[in-house]
Amino acid sequence: MEPRSRPPSLVVDPSLPAAVSSVLRSSPEILRSVRLGDIPSAPGPDPVKVFSAAALLGLAWALTSLTGMLLLLAVAGVLTGMRRLTADPAARQARRRMRVALDHSHRFVLPEDLDADCGALLRRAQDAAETVLGSQVNRAGLLDAIDNAVTLPDQVWQTATKLARLSAMRAEHRRIVPAAPPPEVAEAFAPYSGALERAADSLAGRVRALEEYAAQVSRADAVYRSYRQLELLAERTPQYEDLLAETAGDELAVPRLEEMTGQARRIRELFLESMAEARRAAGHLTGTGTA
Template identity: 50%
Template structure:
């Protein structure tokens, strides 16, 4: 399946404390429970779990069946261990559910968005992933902005606005009738245009991210070529000596000059690609969503 057609990943407010963000990210099903208003079942009664083993132990004591007593004791221990594990899971789920409700506005699930907004958010996430996984980013060559901090914040800001836009789209769908009385069409147009303007602005923002990612990919390819050439450049004196020793003087000078020119050309391409990536990043700095 085309990755661009996949739903977006969970987005969490990057300003949350890391331990809280990690807790929320580790249990998306709990976040969905919090969104839907579901509750953890509190009606289970642990006493019932021990009723049968307790009854068997009582019977064995009264009847003097030591074998039955041992079996009952073993069964009781198994039930006890299972109850401890179940109770621990129950308390952990309840704690995570409480945390998810406390921070309900600080994360965005795919189902919080309508389909067009899901696809736009996914595009933004893919662009950021491309940038952060690039070699030029990891080697600190495109440090015009602090990608590790700024780009997750950018995705969060885009996601928040898309969630709001999705909600208002749904609200319009409920309020505006499918068939409008004659002459009433224009009355609703300003509201529709407002949402269209917001969508256009967010789409442009995502295109800026994608443009940045495209320039980073280009810089990455040139960077890899540049690194390979550097490995050869270290051996340039050997190549120059080989040519000087085996080729007549005029041709030797030309070939030696070509080696130097080729190294300079790739270096220039590399520097230009890094500059283009930084300029693309500058578009994000000049028009911050925040």
């Protein structure tokens, strides 16, 4: 499947604690239930059990005394606690995940929250962020213009939340505005449609800036690999010098060695230039770049 045709993945607010984020990411079906409002209500007390307990307490009061009734209450409390401790752990875990999802329902964006156009934009943003974070130059700590591990997830999150809002407003707009309003009133709807279009264009520009950064990083990555390969060869320069000295005269060996040195220098300059381009793209992405 082509990257652009893949649906976007779940986005969770990166500022959440790791424990909460882990629960949300591991429970996509529960998140969908929360988003759709399909939340099972907590079971109420069983009337038969309530009546039986009241009758039992009344009988204990009649047959014994207040002390006997209190003792019976204590036994019932212990039995209830033991029942909860031995309850199905899977059910307890599901209830816990549901509670976490309910408490943080505004801290995640599902693919279903987006229309087709917004989903495609989010997928592009996620692909670009993954390209940068997976690059060799990033793992080597060479992209020091921004902290990618912090900035890029936040960029994707901010983009996802804005795309979700745009999707919701576009859906509402389609419900309110007739598909073909009368010509004499069509102009009245234009500012609202225009606002949605401008918002979409702005978000598309934000994604393009992220993609440009990823493209610059990919180019820097390719040059970095060549640079590292030349570093390995440079360590073996004496062996090449000996080989040329043994197999060719100085009039051939010296120019060849100078050519090797010059090529290594050009690759290094190209690498440094590509890194500078990537840093400039990062600055534009975060609004700190120079014109």
